[in-house]
Amino acid sequence: MTQSVETEAPVTVTGTPVAGRDPRLRWALLAVGLVAALALPWFVYPPVAMDIVAMALFAIALDILLGFTGLLSFGHAAFWGSSAYVTGLVATHYGVPFPVAVVGGAVFAMILAVPLGYLSIRRSGIYFAMVTLAFAQMVYFVAYQWSDLTGGENGLQGVPRSFFGIDLVETESFYFYYAALPILLLGMWAAWRIVHSPFGRVLVSIRDNTQRARALGYEVEKYKVMAFVLSAGLTGLAGGVFAINHGFVALTELHWSTSGEVVLMTVLGGIGTLWGGILGAFLAVMLADYLASSGFSGIDLVTGTVFVLVVLLFRRGIWGTVRHQWLARRLRRSSSRRSPADADPAKR
């Protein structure tokens, strides 16, 4: 493999997370984030706000694989979409409160991720991206043709939004936002826990040097599959909420373009930053929303160009760039000496 010739540049820097250095900053960021999440539907049309948070969790879940395990999944729409369908089916047929249906969807996504993950991680690097893409396409075809279950291209319509008979939540998307938000925040918290657990450390060591991790006695494959399944589960949570938010599920959710969209969000936000996904999702969803009524028809032109520019010029993404600048400034301030620690990884 050619990539083994070049010393592999890690997909990202981990550095020490900002929060790790300064607990006050960590709390401040957390508070800002929470307030922003709570205030969002005041400023943004509530269903769109819900999409943003759901997409944010989606991007964060993807980053567990991309940023912290070094695996680019280009088929995450399979988990997002299949969870959306299962959530929709459970909600429709059993009339359970929506959080229950969402959990059902997420569990299904995890179950689906076991065989797909097991097969996909047999190839690493760029192969992994292609294989996941191909498998996701397979799931898409199955859903397309299984129209008795999925409604085919008509979609699964009329998914109810049942919530313990609380009428406001069930009918008003504004209140629904606050009812569903905890599920997604819980998902984000779980992602953070995963990444900062000993398990997450092993993932990072696999990403940085697979052989060494193996030599240290870790069962690399098992860890990769576990990361894949966990990521799929969190993706499933997000996809389930998305389905309930819209009240229907369409095949688009399984389409490869959805996989591409979430990769864009993660990359735009910053690979390996976890929280960058939130910014990426916010920008991507707002852009699509804005372009829909702008009279400019050519959203892919914008998305594609952003993609190219980010990959060429801002590989750290937004969050990564900000963090890098901030760290650099702190370093300069704390010591006048040249710092070898944070050498620019992207400029090699």
Added chain:
Amino acid sequence: MTSRRMRTGASAMTAVLLLGACGGGGPGGSGGDFSGDKLVLAVLNDQSGVYKDASGPNSVKAVKMAVADFQKKYGDQAVVDKIDVTSTDHQNKPDIANTKASELYERQGADVILDVPTSSAALAVANQAKNHKKLFLDVSAATTALTGAQCNKYTFQWAYNTYMLANGTGTTVTENGGKNWTIIYPDYEFGQNMTKSFSDAITRAGGTVQSTIPTPFPNENFATFLTKAGSTNPDVIGTMQAGGDLINLVKQFNESGLKEKGVELAVGLMLITDIHSLGVDQFAGTMFTDAWYWNMDAEARAWADRFKAETGTRPTFEHAGNYSAALQYLEAVQAAGTDDADAVVGKLEGKKVNDAFLRNGEIRAKDHSVVHDAYLARVKKPAEVKEEWDYEEIVTTIPAAKAFPPAEASGCSM
């Protein structure tokens, strides 16, 4: 519910947890008979994806033509002075269509949403119409679910549906001597429904369907399917593919030699833009059902000329359908004297209509299907084409009563 609409940002930060206090507002513009003292017609369609040519931006222009005609007709007598036409691109993504529809109704004051291609998007918008009790006149989506299992009081299907396409072609071609059929169809909801409707129509007309061949989607290579179809020695091969796959199939059908053997090709869903893009010679002789053709009579032609002056191109039936839907909506508003959706629905239901698009049209009250004459068309040979976009020869007019399914069979209950 419109109470959310008035809520605005800045000072809200502290009120985050006061969920009960859902700001002022109340039903907007309670002063007159028109919410916001104006009428808002919102065209929601695909302006960047595969349906861009067939409907897209030019449908917005068609709706504007309807508004202009309405204002010219009524002048000072019009019950409303200000009529806005807005345009939204759903990017062929059903979830965007869904959110935008809800936002249009709730926040942009849209009184009616028009067009909405792609069945999943259209069904989602129909649901929003039902929840918001506002009108939705669908033109470009073909699924019968809109006027069947998932129908509702505020949703109308204006131009066509899969039954009309299949029934028209299946019946007429069989009656004209094409008795033995083989059907090639994409194995998804649309293809399955079309095949069923086709088979019913063919059997009713005294023909037989020897075999039905499902295909994957999307699919580039139809050689194998055509070989299989050819081996059944049919009079007619019916294909339910659409868009790019239809073009794939037709190109490969022409290569296969079946045409020379006298096998006819009947197409389930074909748009004039398909013929335009591929060229008449590829499609020559192909039969299909059309909801409207710009050169079918003097009235259609006159409107098509005006449309060409506006847009520089000839209209598809979807453009004309949008014009008609907007015009009849405005007429109903004029008759009702208000934009109140229930009142307007009352004026629309059961109305018999003729306009540039509809011939012997009736806005059926039972299932909100707008039934009208449909046309069996044959694609002209290159030598017969006299001007640009002159592609279709109307073989038969299928009367409204036969073109659409009977209301009782729709399965709609509102």
Added chain:
Amino acid sequence: MNAVLQYAVQGLAAGSFYALAALGLAVIFGVLGVVNFAHGAFYMLGAVAAAVLLDTLDLSLWWSLLVVPVLMFGFGVAVERLLVQWLLRLDPLYNFLLTFGLTLVLVELVKQRYGVSGLPYELPGPLQGRFDLAGVVLPRYQLFVLLFSLAICVLVWLVMTRSRVGMIVRASTEKPDLARALGINVGRWVTPVFGFGVALAGLAGVLAAPFRAITAEMGNNFAIILFAVVVIGGLGSIVGAVVAGFLVGLVEAFGQAYAPTFAQIFIFVLMALIILVRPAGLFGRKEATA
């Protein structure tokens, strides 16, 4: 029996497109280590270019088969110089993402310029009509496609095995470490090889123009199947790409004949099986790390 033969030939003809395009993908990957997501878009551009040349300059298929690959070569060189080269020393994922973004842009540009309904294309006279060989009826054009792409594949293979340039490229494709250790300057060949791979995708596009829909979206699904093809064949292998291309064509044709709705799913099932049994692909070598 005739039917089986018929399906086989049709499958091989369909496989020709995959084989040609996958060959381009494999060569690019070999020398640059880049998986070119935009390969489907380049295939589409080839077909669009042929249609536009026919429409504006009245260049027939014969000329397009010559001219379009040259144009696409130039385009490929430009893409490599302007975009791809800056990321060559980084993780190959970045170029995968870059070419994904490029795909979105190219598809959208074609949509804006040429609409969404597709472009017409006329087949030259001598290629119209059919052969009837002992009951196996085959459009002449399909046979032409099959023979033409076989010829190109053989030609490429000859160049790769007999010429110095080819040996260098092949060495760096299949044994990059060794090539470098021997002091071969692989870098010199990066740009032309990228252009060459793009030209092959464009050539496949030209061949597709007469009997497939020429639309901006035509390359999307094609690209995904192409990925399955190279995974099956083994990305590092030139022979593997070609063999897998034809193999996938056959699987598709027989799938369509005997279990139509699952034809595409079969391709992915085949891919899954290969990954299970021979993770490196039919002709690939084991990855250093796995």
